[in-house]
Amino acid sequence: MRILEIREKAVPIKSSISNAYIDFTKMTASIVAIVTDVVKNGKRVIGYGFNSNGRYAPSGILRERFIPRLLEAKPDDYLNEEGTNLDPHKIWDILMTGEKPGGHGERSVAVGTLDMAVWDAVSKIEEKPLYQLLAERYRGEKPDDKVFVYAAGGYYQPGKGYKELQDEMKGYLDLGYSVVKMKIGNSLEEDLRRIEAVLEVVPSGQSLAVDANGRFDMETAISYAKALEPYNLFWYEEAGDPLDYEIQAELAKHYKNPMATGENLFSMQDARNLIRYGGMRPDRDYLQFDCALSYGLVEYMRILDMLKEHGWSPRRCIPHGGHQMSLNIAAGLGLGGNESYPGVFEPFGGFADHIPVENGYVGLPDVPGIGFETKAPLIKLLHSLAE
Missing domain, CATH: 3.20.20.120 (Enolase-like C-terminal domain)
Structure with missing residues (x-):
């Protein structure tokens, strides 16, 4: 199996509300989709992810650094030992290749967004809810x-x-x-x-x-x-x-x-x-x-x-x-x-x-x-x- 494509888009989650520090009138979030070549029950497996509220869409670094790194990797570098599913830990290492420690900034948000989509795909390929897969x-x-x-x-x-x-x-x-x-x-x-x-x-x-x-x-x-x-x-x-x-x-x-x-x-x-x-x-x-x-x-x-x-x-x-x-x-x-x-x-x-x-x-x-x-x-x- 392999990853065919990764897509990203920034979407608004704006609101008139505010806390003691910021308002949310211009807040955005990134949504991502990891498209695989796996088909289950007649449908292609696609893993989805997004970043939580309070941090803006990290579109730039997703598109410039992290998405290209994963797409340029060979399948053997990001699949499990059996070659039947994605390995989230291997993928994390690929995403962080060339990244210095410390000074996390928006980098942690970008990786977290992709990581969510990876786990969504992994558990869909296993045909299990993610919570069941994690518990097992x-x-x-x-x-x-x-x-x-x-x-x-x-x-x-x-x-x-x-x-x-x-x-x-x-x-x-x-x-x-x-x-x-x-x-x-x-x-x-x-x-x-x-x-x-x-x-x-x-x-x-x-x-x-x-x-x-x-x-x-x-x-x-x-x-x-x-x-x-x-x-x-x-x-x-x-x-x-x-x-x-x-x-x-x-x-x-x-x-x-x-x-x-x-x-x-x-x-x-x-x-x-x-x-x-x-x-x-x-x-x-x-x-x-x-x-x-x-x-x-x-x-x-x-x-x-x-x-x-x-x-x-x-x-x-x-x-x-x-x-x-x-x-x-x-x-x-x-x-x-x-x-x-x-x-x-x-x-x-x-x-x-x-x-x-x-x-x-x-x-x-x-x-x-x-x-x-x-x-x-x-x-x-x-x-x-x-x-």
């Missing part, structure tokens, strides 16, 4: 049959007051979510009023997480920590710059409740530095590394191995991104859950159309691959690229 290959047991998911929302938006924020959060609970998340970071006084408004409509502080998107300096992060602690929230997320491990470590001395960070760390090495120097606590804190932004699942498995060496359970990992790739990883490799964006960043966010969220958990479809075919608006977009 790397976990040696059955995958989880459902995954905890929380609803990420509560963005700043023109004309959005307390009532609209409350209605949004009640809507997530009505959809079956048990935990919701909102943005903070504009001002402590305003954010406390917004938090208290949400706490009027959710069961308790344990049903609410807050996210500062790396906005705070040390003094502000600690001020928020002291004000937030009495609410007993689900977590306090990304208080300071993601690479400022000192802020995160100091914050742990001032905030006893769970914290979360990691969505903007894009390599095993950066993740390891967070664990070494960031003061994260394996008994209560959460790690949010997103494979679609951080060199893909191949690199994510290196992160999981590193975490195990440092005494962390994979159940403390709840990836950022709200997409089906992370959902498959969570079920297949036994993570603690997955983010969700109900009605936001469509058509990329969300899961299978026919499987509802129930009591904070969602099931996975029994279809080969990542399951994009079970999400109608998304597969329509992906098919426009490749078929």
Whole structure:
């Protein structure tokens, strides 16, 4: 078998929403299709991928560096030993040929996008859902049959007051979510009023997480920590710059409740530095590394191995991104859950159309691959690229 073609296109995921750092009015994402010569059930196997929200489409480096490298490789260099399927680990090595370590930038996003398409193709060729393939290959047991998911929302938006924020959060609970998340970071006084408004409509502080998107300096992060602690929230997320491990470590001395960070760390090495120097606590804190932004699942498995060496359970990992790739990883490799964006960043966010969220958990479809075919608006977009 061999790869016949790889296609890429940048598409908009623009929205009027904003967090404490950026707005999303000009946000884009890359979609890719890896076309193989394999035919299953009368259809050519095509693997699809895309990058998560929050990072722009890496079209330039995909087309100039990474896609040509893979297309120029010989099939023996990227196939498994039997020659019957793609080998994601070999492909990762091909993609990173000639790349110096460090300074990840958009490179990690480009590789993560292609890596997603590779795994989609691999599991389609095996005629198994990706979560089943991962559980069999790397976990040696059955995958989880459902995954905890929380609803990420509560963005700043023109004309959005307390009532609209409350209605949004009640809507997530009505959809079956048990935990919701909102943005903070504009001002402590305003954010406390917004938090208290949400706490009027959710069961308790344990049903609410807050996210500062790396906005705070040390003094502000600690001020928020002291004000937030009495609410007993689900977590306090990304208080300071993601690479400022000192802020995160100091914050742990001032905030006893769970914290979360990691969505903007894009390599095993950066993740390891967070664990070494960031003061994260394996008994209560959460790690949010997103494979679609951080060199893909191949690199994510290196992160999981590193975490195990440092005494962390994979159940403390709840990836950022709200997409089906992370959902498959969570079920297949036994993570603690997955983010969700109900009605936001469509058509990329969300899961299978026919499987509802129930009591904070969602099931996975029994279809080969990542399951994009079970999400109608998304597969329509992906098919426009490749078929």
